[in-house]
Amino acid sequence: MNSQLKYTDGIWFYPFMLTLAIWFVKVLEVRYNLYFTAFGILPRTFSGLRGVVFSPFIHADLKHLWANTAPFFVTSAMLYYFYRNIFWKLLLYGILFSGLVTWLIARQSYHIGISGLIYANVSFLFFAGVFSKNYRLMAVSLLIIFLYGGMIWYIFPTEKSISWEGHLSGLLVGFIMAFYYRNQVLPKEKKYAWEQEYYNPEQDEFMQSFDENGNFIDPPEEPEIPLEPEMLREEQAKVKIVYTIKPTKKD
Numbered sequence: 001m002n003s004q005l006k007y008t009d010g011i012w013f014y015p016f017m018l019t020l021a022i023w024f025v026k027v028l029e030v031r032y033n034l035y036f037t038a039f040g041i042l043p044r045t046f047s048g049l050r051g052v053v054f055s056p057f058i059h060a061d062l063k064h065l066w067a068n069t070a071p072f073f074v075t076s077a078m079l080y081y082f083y084r085n086i087f088w089k090l091l092l093y094g095i096l097f098s099g100l101v102t103w104l105i106a107r108q109s110y111h112i113g114i115s116g117l118i119y120a121n122v123s124f125l126f127f128a129g130v131f132s133k134n135y136r137l138m139a140v141s142l143l144i145i146f147l148y149g150g151m152i153w154y155i156f157p158t159e160k161s162i163s164w165e166g167h168l169s170g171l172l173v174g175f176i177m178a179f180y181y182r183n184q185v186l187p188k189e190k191k192y193a194w195e196q197e198y199y200n201p202e203q204d205e206f207m208q209s210f211d212e213n214g215n216f217i218d219p220p221e222e223p224e225i226p227l228e229p230e231m232l233r234e235e236q237a238k239v240k241i242v243y244t245i246k247p248t249k250k251d
Contacts, residue, residue, distance in 0.1 A: 010084070015076035018091075019069055022114060025057045026065050040112035041166075043103050052099030056114040068114050071148065075121035082140060083128070083185055093177060094120035098170040106165035116166040119155070122148050123174025131182040 028034060040055045042048025059065040080087045098116040122144055129141030155168040178185075209217055 011077050011081050014080060014087075015073045018076065019073050022057050022059070022065065022072075023069075026059055026062065030062075037110050037112060040110040041099055041103050041106065042110055043106040043108055048103060051111065052096060052103060055099060055112045056095055056117055058112040059114075060112065064113060068118060071118045072114055072121075074147070075118060075125065078125055078140065079121055082125075082137060083181075086181055086184060090121070090124060090177060091117070094124075094170065094173060097173045097176075098166065101169035101173060102163070102166045105169065106163065111163040111166050113163065113166070115163070116170040119151065119167045119170030120174040120177070121170075122151060123171045124178045125174075127175050127178035128181065128185050131178055132185050137185065 025036065029036060036054070036058045037060070039051060040048075040058055041051030059068065076091070079090055083090065094117045098120050102111055102116060126141045126144045129137035129139070129144075132138070151167070154162060155164055155171055157164050
């Protein structure tokens with residue numbers, strides 16, 4: 001864990017570049033009066049499958065994009081910091097599988113936005129910490145509840161304009177990924193030779209130097225190092241002899 005939880009520029013660089021790509025698409029739409037909504041997910045249609053890849057980069061308006069920007073950046077940065085060994089897999093699978101589930105279960109309408117991936121990130125961060133039973137990652141789970149616990153209400157059909165199906169899909173995909181990677185979320189710690197399963201103390205040259213009681217067998221004698229004349233004089237100079245003469249009483 002300690003080897004992984006170190007600051008690198010990738011913690012903010014990769015989330016920033018991905019966020020910038022999403023904003024770039026919206027800038028193109030506004031600048032050239034384009035509409036990419038038709039590239040979103042249209043459930044249970046062959047042409048709608050392209051939305052599995054393209055929909056995270058498409059947003060209805062600036063308000064929609066702005067609402068998704070901060071959660072995506074923060075959750076992606078947390079993913080990279082705590083789970084950088086599987087960071088790109090989490091993003092790729094989060095996009096593909098949440099999109100496919102949305103394509104299967106959603107109502108017949110175009111579904112766009114990166115909120116499905118955000119829900120996958122939030123779900124993974126929460127459940128991965130629970131499954132790991134590691135105090136640091138469980139603290140991340142509590143932080144996720146504090147920051148984004150209110151998002152749970154948007155997996156229900158509360159508003160027609162909100163793709164609650166995409167949110168629900170992301171939540172389910174994040175849970176499944178957390179369960180699948182439950183044994184890989186913690187980096188393997190370096191083990192010494194005596195901690196390995198194959199270790200045999202009888203074949204260890206160092207262990208052969210001890211008897212059954214833990215004492216050295218035939219310990220080497222420490223050689224006496226003769227002092228040089230100058231060193232000997234210095235040692236003698238350190239010795240201070242004090243004589244105390246007590247006078248005797250005369251009768």
